[in-house]
Amino acid sequence: MAAIQETRDRVASLGDRYKYGFVTDIEMERAPRGLNEDVVRLISAKKGEPEWMLEWRLGAYRRWRGMREPTWARVHYTKIDYEAAYYYAAPKAHANLASLDEVDPKLLETYAKLGIPLHEQKLLAGVAVDAVFDSVSVATTFKAKLAESGVIFCPISEAIRDHGELVRKYLGSVVPVTDNFFATLNSAVFSDGSFVYIPKGVRCPMELSTYFRINASETGQFERTLIIADEGAYVSYLEGCTAPKRDENQLHAAVVELVALDGAEIKYSTVQNWYPGDEEGRGGIYNFVTKRGDCRGRGAKISWTQVETGSAITWKYPSCILRGDDSVGEFYSIAITNHFQQADTGTKMIHLGCNTRSRIISKGISAGRAQNTYRGLVSVHPRAEGARNHTQCDSLLIGGNCGAHTVPYIESRNSSARVEHEATTSKIADDQLFYCLSRGLGHEEAVALIVNGFCREVLQQLPMEFAVEAQKLVGISLEGSVG
Amino acid sequence: MNMLEIEDLHVAVQGREILKGINLSVRAGEMHAIMGPNGSGKSTLSYALAGREGYAITSGRMSYMGEDLAQLAPEVRAARGIFLALQYPVEIPGVTTMNFLKAALNAQRRARGESEFDALTVLRLVREKAASLRVPEEMLRRALNVGFSGGEKKRLEILQMALFKPSLAILDETDSGLDIDALKLVAEGINAMRAPDRGLLVITHYQRLLEYIVPDRVHVLADGRIVAEGGKELAHELEAKGYAGLAKDAA
Numbered sequence: 001m002a003a004i005q006e007t008r009d010r011v012a013s014l015g016d017r018y019k020y021g022f023v024t025d026i027e028m029e030r031a032p033r034g035l036n037e038d039v040v041r042l043i044s045a046k047k048g049e050p051e052w053m054l055e056w057r058l059g060a061y062r063r064w065r066g067m068r069e070p071t072w073a074r075v076h077y078t079k080i081d082y083e084a085a086y087y088y089a090a091p092k093a094h095a096n097l098a099s100l101d102e103v104d105p106k107l108l109e110t111y112a113k114l115g116i117p118l119h120e121q122k123l124l125a126g127v128a129v130d131a132v133f134d135s136v137s138v139a140t141t142f143k144a145k146l147a148e149s150g151v152i153f154c155p156i157s158e159a160i161r162d163h164g165e166l167v168r169k170y171l172g173s174v175v176p177v178t179d180n181f182f183a184t185l186n187s188a189v190f191s192d193g194s195f196v197y198i199p200k201g202v203r204c205p206m207e208l209s210t211y212f213r214i215n216a217s218e219t220g221q222f223e224r225t226l227i228i229a230d231e232g233a234y235v236s237y238l239e240g241c242t243a244p245k246r247d248e249n250q251l252h253a254a255v256v257e258l259v260a261l262d263g264a265e266i267k268y269s270t271v272q273n274w275y276p277g278d279e280e281g282r283g284g285i286y287n288f289v290t291k292r293g294d295c296r297g298r299g300a301k302i303s304w305t306q307v308e309t310g311s312a313i314t315w316k317y318p319s320c321i322l323r324g325d326d327s328v329g330e331f332y333s334i335a336i337t338n339h340f341q342q343a344d345t346g347t348k349m350i351h352l353g354c355n356t357r358s359r360i361i362s363k364g365i366s367a368g369r370a371q372n373t374y375r376g377l378v379s380v381h382p383r384a385e386g387a388r389n390h391t392q393c394d395s396l397l398i399g400g401n402c403g404a405h406t407v408p409y410i411e412s413r414n415s416s417a418r419v420e421h422e423a424t425t426s427k428i429a430d431d432q433l434f435y436c437l438s439r440g441l442g443h444e445e446a447v448a449l450i451v452n453g454f455c456r457e458v459l460q461q462l463p464m465e466f467a468v469e470a471q472k473l474v475g476i477s478l479e480g481s482v483g
Numbered sequence: 484m485n486m487l488e489i490e491d492l493h494v495a496v497q498g499r500e501i502l503k504g505i506n507l508s509v510r511a512g513e514m515h516a517i518m519g520p521n522g523s524g525k526s527t528l529s530y531a532l533a534g535r536e537g538y539a540i541t542s543g544r545m546s547y548m549g550e551d552l553a554q555l556a557p558e559v560r561a562a563r564g565i566f567l568a569l570q571y572p573v574e575i576p577g578v579t580t581m582n583f584l585k586a587a588l589n590a591q592r593r594a595r596g597e598s599e600f601d602a603l604t605v606l607r608l609v610r611e612k613a614a615s616l617r618v619p620e621e622m623l624r625r626a627l628n629v630g631f632s633g634g635e636k637k638r639l640e641i642l643q644m645a646l647f648k649p650s651l652a653i654l655d656e657t658d659s660g661l662d663i664d665a666l667k668l669v670a671e672g673i674n675a676m677r678a679p680d681r682g683l684l685v686i687t688h689y690q691r692l693l694e695y696i697v698p699d700r701v702h703v704l705a706d707g708r709i710v711a712e713g714g715k716e717l718a719h720e721l722e723a724k725g726y727a728g729l730a731k732d733a734a
Contacts (some may be wrong), residue, residue: 430536435573438533439583439643440561440591449586453577453626 031088037061040188043088047157050164060177060187067181073344074373074405075313077286080251087189087222142206149205151235152197156224159195166197170228174257174294174321182253182288182315190224190255198233198264207463208237223254229264231297236267238463252311253288262297262324267305269462270318271470274310279480281340281369284312291318292348295327295356303330304347305461307470309477312341317375319348322356322384329358332458334470336451336477337370337402346376346407351387351417360391363455367398367478373405380417387417395425396454398447398478448475484549486511486682487532487651492543494524494531500541501527503707509651514673514683516693518718519704520726525686526570528704529655532684533567534560547651561587562594564650568640568657575627580639583627584609588646612645616672634665641672652676653684658692670695690722 031039040061044054069080146153152163159167177187198204229235239256252274258266268291277284287310293302304318314337320329331347349358358378366372372395380387395404406423428450436446452459452471459467459474485508494502501524509515519525531538532545534557545552547565555563575583588608589599600608609623616638628636637657644652654673658666673696676683685698693701693715701718703711705726711717 429573431571431573432575434533434535434557435569435575436587437557438535438561438567438569439587440558440594440647441587442558442590445586445590449578449583450575453575456577 030086033086034083035061035085035087035189039087043189043191046088047160049157049160052164052168053160056172056177057188060184061189063178064181064184064188067184069181073315073375074371074407075315075342075344077313077342080286082185085251088191145205149202150199151202151204152195153208154195156190156193156195156226159226163195163197166228167195167226170257170259171226172257174259174292175255175290180290183255183290186222186224186253186255186290190222193224193254193256194227194237195225196227196235196237198229198235200230201232202230203233204235207465208235221252223252223256225254225256226259227257227266227268228259229261229266229300231262231264233261233264235265236269236463238269238271238466240271240273250283251286251288254290256289256291256318258291258293258302260293260295260297260300260302260327263299264297265301265303266293267303268293268318269466270304270306270308271462271466271473272306272308272310272314273473273477275312276310276341277312277339279339279368281312284341285310286313287311287316288313289316289318291316292321293319293329294321295324295329295353297327298324298353299326300324301328301330303328303332303461305332305458306334306345307458307462307473308333308335308343308345309473311343314341314343314345316343316345317347319350320358321350321352322358322387323352324356325353326355327353328356330461331358331360331362331376332461333362333374334365334455334458334474335363335372335374336365336474337367337372338478338480339368339370341368341370343371344373344375346374348377348379349389351378351380351384351389353384355386355388356384357387358389360389360393361457362391362393363458364393364395364404365398365451365454365474365478366395366402366404369401371403371405373407375407375409377409377411378419378421379409380412380414380419382413384414385416387414387419389417389419391419391421393421393423394454395423396451397425397427398451444475444479447478451475451478485509486548487684488544488546490544490546492528492531492545493541494527495539495541496527496537501707502531504543505704505707505709507702507709509682509684511650511682512677512679513699514677514685514696516696516698516701516718517684517686517704518688518690518701518721521688523704523726524707525688525704526655527707529567529570529653529684529686532560532653533557533565558590559594561647562591566644566647566649566652568637568644568652568654570656570659572628572631572636572640574629574631576629578627579624580627581606581609581623584623584643584646587643591647608646609642612642615675616642616645616668618642633660634662637661637665637669638672641669644676645672650680651682651684653686655686656688657685658687658689666692667695690718693718 031042040057044057175183177184227237260266274285295302302320308314318331322329329349335343335345337343347360360376362374364372364374374393378389393406397404404425408421410419412419432450433446452474459470462470487509489505489507492502492505493500517525540553585605588605592599618638622635640657657669697715701713702709
């Protein structure tokens with residue numbers, strides 16, 4: 001698996017450091033290991049947060065102390081020692097390499113395969129960027145353009161200081177502090193993330209992806225994102241990156257909250273390619289994510305699209321609360337697991353309002369010895385007259401040692417609701433493979449082509465610029481899975 | 484030198500011997516027809532030539548342009564100019580026909596050390612071929628073979644042959660299941676491929692196709708062996724006597 005060789009090597013070496021405690025050659029300002037109220041206070045103080053925010057964090061922390069890690073997902077991993085982890089590290093200075101010549105050629109090879117432009121490669125690899133492509137200046141241009149239309153887009157730590165009233169109103173209103181073990185932990189210690197506010201009637205003038213990608217990948221261990229689309233507003237947001245990324249923190253617990261008011265639409269796309277562990281299942285990121293959108297207003301729409309190829313453990317259920325009448329929730333997912341990766345992912349569509357509609361398309365691909373579970377809930381409440389859902393779950397198995405599981409929960413408490421569920425499980429057929437080979441396609445290219453075809457309905461949902469990269473990523477993620 | 488030289492070829496599928504000693508040679512510029520009843524081993528021969536997994540050569544040899552075919556992976560054979568039109572073209576959901584053609588053409592070109600064609604060039608090439616085979620533009624935008632009629636699938640196979648310009652084309656019952664108009668189109672497509680530097684191996688169950696194409700040699704395959712060989716007239720004889728009669732004569 002050439003794609004993640006670099007990250008693998010680096011993370012493997014960091015894995016050793018974990019064992020012996022961090023060596024001091026990494027320039028980081030860290031809080032001591034483990035979690036207690038002082039650490040929470042330190043985080044809040046470092047960020048210059050107002051008192052209410054500190055209280056909010058402390059409340060979460062106290063709550064978390066009494067909670068238990070959930071065990072219902074179909075994932076197995078060695079127990080996480082929460083007292084051995086670090087919960088605060090000051091951001092590092094960015095550029096630590098002078099030129100791309102110093103970057104591992106394997107990583108560059110992957111960037112090239114993905115077709116990532118040169119200046120972005122530099123940013124991703126942590127190379128100093130020349131003045132022309134200086135990320136700060138690019139960011140400034142974008143910021144000006146956004147400000148013109150009244151869009152607020154900034155780090156959430158900045159929003160807490162500068163737009164306190166907005167943050168306070170919406171933070172935790174979709175994913176309550178008490179929601180679940182990982183979300184509560186995040187609430188206590190979240191590092192940073194994005195804040196987006198689109199004012200009434202404004203269509204965000206650009207895909208926030210472009211900005212996000214260039215403005216860097218300060219996606220941390222405990223990311224917190226809050227997006228609010230006011231009445232009639234529209235925004236498309238892309239999180240993550242197709243390029244393999246390393247992170248010395250094994251545990252990731254992000255929270256993303258989306259709020260769509262009357263007639264607003266939020267399109268949230270994710271490409272997740274964190275280090276998945278090696279071919280023997282050693283290492284890799286544990287990714288426990290809580291993502292939820294609230295269609296709070298009438299006719300609101302929230303659409304989740306995810307391409308999950310990384311992480312050793314994925315525990316993630318981007319959901320929609322369809323509160324407003326006529327609101328729409330969508331979930332499009334591709335989850336690829338190879339080697340020893342485990343993914344338990346899906347969605348919840350909670351129909352509360354009348355004539356609410358939801359659509360779920362999930363494509364799970366499992367190879368090697370990986371386990372891939374779709375877990376979903378479609379819940380129709382008594383008031384949700386005329387609610388409709390269509391769910392389609394397709395699983396593709398590559399080889400005979402992997403597993404695909406589908407766990408759909410359906411609860412309908414309104415007799416006028418229409419809930420449909422379709423599920424298929426298939427293998428790449430020998431004749432499909434032979435057909436491709438006989439036309440000159442190599443084995444891996446053939447598998448990539450067939451799998452991309454299998455995922456097409458979901459790939460089509462991605463913003464154009466990312467769809468192409470995501471297609472390549474699908475192929476790269478499955479390298480070494482056949483033969 | 485013969486383009487294709489098959490010597491005493493034995494092929495087994497799942498441990499069962501299907502081909503029991505085939506001898507056949509095709510020179511550049513020639514068209515050969517292989518006829519035979521169902522189960523005689525026609526498709527097995529085509530798969531063995533294309534390198535399908537599970538078709539084990541238990542003895543004998545196939546050489547292509549002087550090289551032992553058994554040593555070459557199927558995709559390498561394709562890049563070196565061997566093309567197999569399948570009897571049952573395979574569906575690949577979600578992959579548009581146009582995309583597939585581009586990926587395949589460029590994979591072959593890459594393997595030969597040639598530069599890849601951009602999307603526009605491929606589109607132009609494909610359109611050129613599509614027009615003569617009456618393959619509509621709309622078909623190229625659909626997922627590969629998904630929901631295609633039998634005739635559409637076969638026409639697409641011929642289109643691929645025309646696009647890839649193979650040195651050796653093997654057509655496995657490309658005529659089966661076609662109405663007379665489609666059959667004529669396919670035959671025209673095959674005839675258009677005849678060239679001094681190309682060999683054609685046309686496998687068919689019926690004599691019908693041979694009303695439109697004129698092979699240099701006809702071989703009759705029965706129970707894994709070639710039981711009769713001759714010129715075009717052999718096909719007519721076959722028509723009159725049937726496979727059983729011919730096999731009896733041979734025995």
